[in-house]
Amino acid sequence: MPKRKLDPLPSAAFQILLSLVDEDLHGYAIMRQVEEQTGGQTRLGPGTLYGSIQSLLEENLVEEIDLREDAKLGHERRRYYRLTSAGRKLARSEALRLAGLLRVARAKKILRGDYV
Amino acid sequence: MSEKIYAALLQIYPARFRDAYGDDALQLFRDRSRHEQGLVARLRLWLDLLGDLVVSAPLEYRRAQPAFIGSTAGSAGAPNFLVLETDPPRLGAQFCAGLLSLAAFIAILVAIGNGWNYRFQSAWFAHLPPRDNARFLQPKAALLPASFAFAQAPVSQPQPRDATNAIVDAFKTHDIVMFGEWHANKQEYEWLCNLVSAPEFDDRVDDIVVEFGNSLYQKSVDRYIAGEDVPIEQVRKAWRNVIGAVGPPSPVYEQFYKAVRDANMKRRGKHQLRILLGDPYGDWEKIKDAEDLGPYLTHRDEWYAQVVKDEVLAKHRRALLIMGSGHFIRRNGPGLVEHTIRAAGANPYLVVFGTNAVGGFDDLDKRFDAWPAPVIVSLAGNWVGELPAMPVINGGITPATPLKLADAADALFYAGPRDSLTELRMPRSELDGTAYGNELNRRLMIFPGHAINFLYDQTEVPQFARPQPRPQSGLQPNQQSGPAARPAMPPPPKSMNDPLPPRPPSQ
Numbered sequence: 140m141p142k143r144k145l146d147p148l149p150s151a152a153f154q155i156l157l158s159l160v161d162e163d164l165h166g167y168a169i170m171r172q173v174e175e176q177t178g179g180q181t182r183l184g185p186g187t188l189y190g191s192i193q194s195l196l197e198e199n200l201v202e203e204i205d206l207r208e209d210a211k212l213g214h215e216r217r218r219y220y221r222l223t224s225a226g227r228k229l230a231r232s233e234a235l236r237l238a239g240l241l242r243v244a245r246a247k248k249i250l251r252g253d254y255v
Numbered sequence: 256m257s258e259k260i261y262a263a264l265l266q267i268y269p270a271r272f273r274d275a276y277g278d279d280a281l282q283l284f285r286d287r288s289r290h291e292q293g294l295v296a297r298l299r300l301w302l303d304l305l306g307d308l309v310v311s312a313p314l315e316y317r318r319a320q321p322a323f324i325g326s327t328a329g330s331a332g333a334p335n336f337l338v339l340e341t342d343p344p345r346l347g348a349q350f351c352a353g354l355l356s357l358a359a360f361i362a363i364l365v366a367i368g369n370g371w372n373y374r375f376q377s378a379w380f381a382h383l384p385p386r387d388n389a390r391f392l393q394p395k396a397a398l399l400p401a402s403f404a405f406a407q408a409p410v411s412q413p414q415p416r417d418a419t420n421a422i423v424d425a426f427k428t429h430d431i432v433m434f435g436e437w438h439a440n441k442q443e444y445e446w447l448c449n450l451v452s453a454p455e456f457d458d459r460v461d462d463i464v465v466e467f468g469n470s471l472y473q474k475s476v477d478r479y480i481a482g483e484d485v486p487i488e489q490v491r492k493a494w495r496n497v498i499g500a501v502g503p504p505s506p507v508y509e510q511f512y513k514a515v516r517d518a519n520m521k522r523r524g525k526h527q528l529r530i531l532l533g534d535p536y537g538d539w540e541k542i543k544d545a546e547d548l549g550p551y552l553t554h555r556d557e558w559y560a561q562v563v564k565d566e567v568l569a570k571h572r573r574a575l576l577i578m579g580s581g582h583f584i585r586r587n588g589p590g591l592v593e594h595t596i597r598a599a600g601a602n603p604y605l606v607v608f609g610t611n612a613v614g615g616f617d618d619l620d621k622r623f624d625a626w627p628a629p630v631i632v633s634l635a636g637n638w639v640g641e642l643p644a645m646p647v648i649n650g651g652i653t654p655a656t657p658l659k660l661a662d663a664a665d666a667l668f669y670a671g672p673r674d675s676l677t678e679l680r681m682p683r684s685e686l687d688g689t690a691y692g693n694e695l696n697r698r699l700m701i702f703p704g705h706a707i708n709f710l711y712d713q714t715e716v717p718q719f720a721r722p723q724p725r726p727q728s729g730l731q732p733n734q735q736s737g738p739a740a741r742p743a744m745p746p747p748p749k750s751m752n753d754p755l756p757p758r759p760p761s762q
Binding site: 166183192 | 275282283312557558561758
């Protein structure tokens with residue numbers, strides 16, 4: 140299988156890595172977490188979500204841990220995913236890269252207001 | 256319906272993606288559908304899904320190119336197949352292939368849409384009986400090469416078969432046979448009791464999944480069915496405390512459990528049957544109001560399907576599924592149970608209960624008179640399949656609808672002429688002034704919120720009574736007299752949208 144290009148890291152994959160920083164989540168919970176952390180701007184569809192998860196699994200950036208129920212969502216068993224140390228490292232380096240870009244943007248004074 | 260549409264759209268993704276994530280994608284769709292109610296939210300959901308499809312499907316096809324894993328060292332004298340790393344196909348080639356696939360897909364859909372009366376004319380299938388030919392016309396037909404020619408199939412005569420032999424044969428080609436029952440019917444359950452006593456059935460089938468058994472009592476039922484000494488008062492809770500039916504259960508259900516137990520006891524040392532309880536695990540001893548009951552009522556089909564997935568499919572067992580025919584019949588596609596187990600890899604065969612009523616209550620079809628009973632008849636390519644499903648399935652107590660029997664199920668179970676069929680009721684002596692009768696009254700006050708008379712002097716009555724005239728307009732329900740007068744249903748409990756509570760330990 141051709142290697143999935145995760146360099147640069149696609150936005151969806153980065154969002155998924157961020158969503159898994161605090162806890163293990165299943166697909167729907169990841170989607171909701173991404174929606175929340177982007178202020179409702181990004182709702183990952185099933186194709187994008189699971190396509191990205193597959194890429195992250197192939198690169199050992201996340202791992203599938205088990206099948207279990209989510210008490211809040213009923214008795215369907217769901218696949219849970221966990222961030223690996225490599226995934227955490229990549230998320231951190233991507234965040235630093237974006238922070239660097241943000242510093243440049245600030246220096247160029249293209250941002251309105253000071254909340255960013 | 257929405258889920259079926261999305262399931263169909265998932266077919267656009269490569270098989271590899273569907274195999275790996277198809278169920279998860281459907282589950283995510285269900286979760287979103289459950290939480291995003293209302294027109295605007297639904298519209299947004301579909302826009303998200305379609306946008307996602309357009310973006311992600313081509314990426315998955317690009318990824319799904321065959322894996323090239325490098326060559327293995329050849330050994331002397333042995334063929335050495337070099338496996339080369341290669342570039343994925345050009346975008347132009349993918350675009351052309353996509354267009355051609357789409358055109359072929361649409362052509363096949365159109366052909367199938369026109370073609371319940373058509374049959375593939377192919378030497379490959381010529382040896383198969385009509386029932387099996389019909390199977391190939393179902394969704395899998397879209398996967399067959401488009402070069403097969405279609406031709407108008409002659410409408411054949413139905414072939415009623417001994418019901419037990421037909422079920423045993425169905426298990427030769429299907430691991431799951433679904434039986435859509437008519438509740439409380441004596442003749443149907445006499446046959447079911449005979450079926451579970453048939454050695455050919457017992458040798459082949461592992462489980463019987465029933466609607467009329469509360470999952471809370473699986474442990475007791477397992478012991479009872481295995482022939483252990485279990486107090487009948489404990490086992491009875493399984494069918495007397497069903498969530499999905501508030502009134503007294505018909506004696507046919509207790510008879511059925513006993514028949515399975517007896518069959519197992521006669522076959523000690525041989526393959527044993529298990530009854531799996533498919534009703535949600537609500538505990539009536541803890542249900543105090545409609546809000547406590549709500550989540551169980553809403554998730555009955557989901558829970559039933561989950562039991563099949565966990566206890567049958569995951570363990571690669573064969574099962575007869577029994578549930579009210581309303582849960583199983585296909586209306587514009589499979590119902591929730593069938594859809595769920597198909598998504599989990601099952602290929603079920605669906606048989607539904609029916610009679611000779613083909614129109615209004617008095618419209619009985621004489622062609623059934625020549626049939627013995629009980630029989631099962633395949634519905635593909637004959638006049639039975641062309642009948643409207645509703646009067647046949649419900650004895651003509653409601654008007655006919657456009658749904659045809661052949662679209663609603665694979666086969667019909669016929670237990671005899673409509674007016675020969677009877678319902679068994681629990682004797683008055685077990686209910687009048689007894690603790691169980693009082694408990695049923697309490698349950699009725701919880702749901703539907705008013706008393707219903709369940710005390711009858713006759714324990715066997717016609718299964719399908721002539722429908723009562725509709726109440727005259729202008730009268731309030733409490734102004735009417737006679738059996739049609741019933742208080743209005745209360746509003747549904749708010750908890751109906753809540754998920755099922757955690758499952759307690761089995762009793």
